[in-house]
Amino acid sequence: MPSLAKNKSFDKTMHTHRRLFGYALDVRGFIAISALYSFLLTIVVIIQMFSLSILIAHVFESFNYPETSLVLILAASIVARSLLVWLRERHAQKKAAMIKSEIRSKVFDKMLDIGPVITRSFSSGKLIAIIIEGSEKLDDYFSRYIPSIIHIAILPPVIIVFSFSLDWPSGLILFLTGPLILFFMWLIGTHAKKISQDQWSALSSLSSRFLDAIQGLKTLKLFGANEFESRHIETSSDRFRIITMGVLKVAFLSGMVLELAASISIAIVAVQVGIRLIEGMMAFQPGLFMLLLAPEFYLPFRALGQHHHAGMEGRAAADSLFGIIDNTPGAVVPKILPDANHSNISIVCNKLSYTYPGGSSPAIDDLSCIIPPGKLTAIVGPSGSGKSTFINLLLGYILADHGKIIVNGHDLCRSDLEKWRSSIAFVSQHPHFFNGSILDNLLMANQEADMKQLMEATSKSGADQFISALPDAYHTLLSENASRLSGGEKQRLAISRSLIKNAPVIFLDEPTSSLDPESEQLIMRAWLEAVSGRTAVVIAHRLQTVRRADQILVFNKGRIEETGNHEQLIASKGIYYNFLSTLGLNNQ
C-alpha cells in the first residue's frame, strides 16, 4: 500500500510538471528560442575555448607572438558569450511574465465562475496570496528551471559530438560521466526525495513552532507561560538542529556525489590527456582544448542542481493554483429566463441535495419547498442546518447535486445565471462595499438610476440621515470594506443598494446580533420596505421578522422540518415551538 501511495504522489508530481511544460509550449517561441540561445551559447563556448587553446599552444610551442586575428576571435567570442547569457535570461524572463499573467488570469476567471463559495475552502487572504505570491513562485520555474533543462539537453550533447570527432578518449569520458550525473540527479529526485522531504518537514516544523509561539503570545502571557515558552523554544530549537543536521548530512551527500563526478572527471581528462601527451599519442592543442571544455560541459548540470529547488517550489505553487483552476462549476447552458414582472416570480425547489466538496454529510438533504410570488418567506433553524447553503443554491453560487430549482416554470440549472442574478437583490449579513464613493457603490446596483431614485431609496432605508451628516455626503470615499461605517449604517446602505436595483426577488440574511438601539428600529423599517411586494426569502434572526412572514420554513440538518406561519407553528408545538422555548420567546 505505501508504495502505491508513493507512486500516486509521484504521478501527481509528474502531472503538474507536464502541465507546466504545457504552458511553456503554448507560449510561442519560448522553448524554440531558448533552445536556439542554448545552441548559440554552446557554439560560442566551443569557439572561445578552441581559440584559447590555439593561442596558448602557439605561444607555448612555437614561442612566438600569436596572430592578432586569433586574439580578436577570442575577444569577440567572450563578448558574444556574455551577450547571449544576457539575452537568454531576458528572453526567459519575458516569457515567464507572459505565462504568469496567463495563469493569474485563468485563476481569476475561475474564481468568478465558481463565485463566493470558493471562500469556504480558502480565506480571502489565502486566495489573494495564491493568485499573487503563488504566481510569482512560478517565475523561477519558467525563467530558470525550464531553461536549465533545455540547456542540459543541448550543450552537453553538442560538446560530446564535437569532442568525439576531435579526441575520442576524452569524448568517451564526458559521454560516460554525463549520464552518470543525470543518474545521480534522478536518484536525488526519487530515492533521496524522502530525505529532502524529511529535511523540509524538520525545517518547517522548527519555524512553525516558533510562529505558533508568536501567534499565541497573548494567550501565553495571559497564563504567565511566556517565559516557560521561551526556554522551550531554546531547547526545542536545539533538538531540531541536531535532528535537522542529521538529515542534512545525508541530503548534502547527493550534492557531493554530483560535484565529485564533475571534478574527478575533469581530473581524469587532465591525467589521461597528460599520459597520451607523454607517450606522444596526441598533440598539445587538442589536449588543452579538451581540458578547457570539460568544466563547461559540467556547468549545466550544476545549474540544474541549483534550480532544482526552484522547480520543486514552483511545482508546489502550481498545485494550489491548479487546485483553483480545476474547480468545476456546474455546466450552465444559457437559456433566456422569461422577463419577469415584479412580484410574480415563484420559486419551486424539488428534492434538492447538496454536499460540499470534502463534506461528510449533505448540507442540504432532499429538500422540497415552494416560495410563493410576492410573499415573505422566513427561514429559521439552528446554525449548521443548511440555511446559508440554501440561499447559495438559490443565488446560483453553487449548483445542486440532485434536484431542481424551478423559477416561474423554468429550470434554474439550465437558465442563464447572469440573467437570473440580474433579477435578484441580496442583502447579506456582512454586506461588502467596494473602494469608491458611496454614490459609486449605490450606482453599482443600477447604472441608469438618477439622483431622484437614489434619494428615494436612501430615504426609505433611513440611510440618508447618516449620509448627509458626512462631510462629503454621497461623495464620501469608502475604503477597506467601508471600515468607517458602523454595522447599522452598512446594513442601511446595503438595503438602499438593493432598493435601487429594484429587483423582483430579494434575499436577505439578517444580522445575528443586535445593532445599536437606534439602528435596530431604522433597519426594521427599511427591511419591510425592501421586501414589500417582492418575492422575498429571509434568513430570520428576529422575532418581529418571523411574525410578519407569510411562510416560515424551519430548517434542521439540511431538511425542512416544519412549514407554516408563526401562529400555526406555535399552535402545533413542534420544533419551532421548542426552539422559541429555549430562548424564552414562546410566550408571545
Add this chain to the structure above:
Amino acid sequence: MVRNLIGYLKEHKGLSLLALLLATGTIVAGIGLMSTSGYLISRSAQRPMIVDLFMVTAAVRFFGISRAVVRYFERVVAHDLTFRVLLKIRTAFYRQLDAFPQKWMQARRPGELLTGMITDIENIQNAYLRIISPVVVALIICTLSCLLLLYIDPLLSFSIMLIYLINGLLVPMLAVHLSRGTGRTNLESTGKLKVFLTDIVPGLHDLFWLKKKELISNEFRQHEEKLFRVQSYNANTSGLVEGIQSLLTNMGMFTALLLAIPLVLNNQLQGVMLAAVTLGVLSSFEAVQGLATAFIQYEKTTEAASRLASYTADNQSMTARTSKSATERLLNKQPEISFNQVSFAYDHLHVLEQISFNLKPGSKTAIVGPSGSGKSTIINLLTRFWEPMAGKITAHGVDYSCIDQKSLRSALSVVTQDTYIFNRSIRENLLIADPNATDEKLVKALHMAGLGFLSGELDTTRGASGIKLSGGERQLFALSRALLAPGRIWIFDELSANMDPLTERRVLDSLWHTLEERTLLMITHRFLDMEKMDQILVLQQGKLAGIGKHHELLFNNDVYATMYRQNMQILRG
C-alpha cells in the same frame, strides 16, 4: 540585530572560522584543479619521464576529490552554524517581544505584521550563509591570488586586482541599484493588483448580483496588463548582471593571458606555466561571483533588522517600577480591582472615557453594550496589555503600574475573544494554563467545559491534520484552559458568542455551579442570567451609561431596557 549576529558568531568562534576556512578551501581546490591540470598537460607535452609527473598527477587528483569533499563539509558546518545562530536570534527576539501583543492588537492587519516578522527573521538568520561568508571568502581569495600574481609580475597582479574590484564591487552595486528600481516598480503594480483583489474577493457575494462578470473581468485585465508590462520591462535588466559577470570573468582570463604572453616570450615566466596561470585566474573568479547576491541580500537584511528592532523598541515602560511587596500580596489572593476615572484612546479615538467601577472579591459583574462601545478594551486594561491614558486601576489598593504583569495575571483566569489554540497536542495546549496539572485534572476541565469528547484525545494534535474545532468549541476550549488556571478572578469576553442556545445554556449552568466564591466579570451580548449579577455596567460609546442590578436598570435605564428588549427578540442560529 546585525551587530548581535556578529556577537552570536563570536560565541561560536571555532565553528565560524572553520566554516570560512572550508569555504575558502572549496574555491582554492577549484583553482588548484584547473591550474595543476593546465600545468600537467603543458609539462606532459614536453614529454618528460612519467615519474617526473607523479607529484603533479597526484595534485590534480587531490584537488579533484578535495573540491567536492571540502564543499560538502563546508555546507554541513555552515548550516549547523546557521541553526545555532538562528536559535539565538529567535530566543533573544522572543524575549524582547514583551509589549508586542499591544502593538499587534492595535495593528490594522495583524496577520501581515506577523508574516512580515517571520520573513524578517529568516532574512537575518541567513545573513551568515548569504552575506558574511561570501564577502570574507572573496576578500581572502582575491588577496591570495593577487599576492601570488605579484610574485610573477606586478602589472599582471594589479590588472587582475582591478577586474576583481569591478566584478566584486561595482557590479554588485549595479545589481543593488537595478534590483531597487525593478523591485519598486514591481512592488507598485503588484500592490495595485493586490488592492484590487482585496477589494473584490471578500465581496464576491455582493459583486455577483451587482455587476456583470465581463465588467469585473475587464477591470482585472487592466490591472493584470499593467503588472505584465512592468514585469516584462523589468526582464530587460534581468540577466544583465550575469552577462556582465560572465564578460568580466572571461576578460580577466583574457587579460591574464595577454599579459602573460610577453612574460613567457621574455623568459620571465616558464612556458609550462602559461596554461596554469590562465586557467587559475579563470577559476579564481568563482570567488566574486556570489557578491551581487550578497549585496542585495545585505540591503534586505538591514531593512529587516531595523523593522524587527522597531517591534521590540520602547517596551520597557510596561515592566518597570515593580514593587515586590505589592506583588507578593497579590499572589494566590483574590484582590479587589477598582477602575478609577479610567480613560483610554487609540488612533486619537476615545475608546473609554472616565470609567469607574469596583470588582469586589466574590462579586458577579456583567458588562453590556453595543459593539464598539469599549467592552473589550476594559479586558485589555484589566489584564494590563494596555495602560490607561488617564485615571488609575488598582488591585488591592495598589496601583497597577506597580504590579508586574506576571503575578497580576496569575490572579486572573481569562477567556478572550481571540484565544489562540496552539498547533500542539490537546494536552500541551491545556498545560499552558497549569504546567503541573495531572491528566485527571485536564479531563475534568474538559468535561466541565462540555468538551468531554476530547478527553480521550489528549495526545492528538490540533490543526490541519488533527482535530478541527468549530468557533463555539474553540471558546469552550479556551474556557477549559481558564478553568485550569489558578486565578480566582474569572473574566470572560463574549464566551458564548458562537454557541447555539442549548450549548450556551448548559455552559452557563455549569459555570454558575463551579463559580463559588470567585469573582466574575462577564462581557456579553446576550443578556442571559442578568438577574444573577450583582452589578451590570452599561457601556455606550465609551461612557458608562448606567450601573446597577438587572431590575433596577430595567426600570430606570432606557439604554439598558431597549437593548434588553431587542435582544429578547433575536432568534439564534
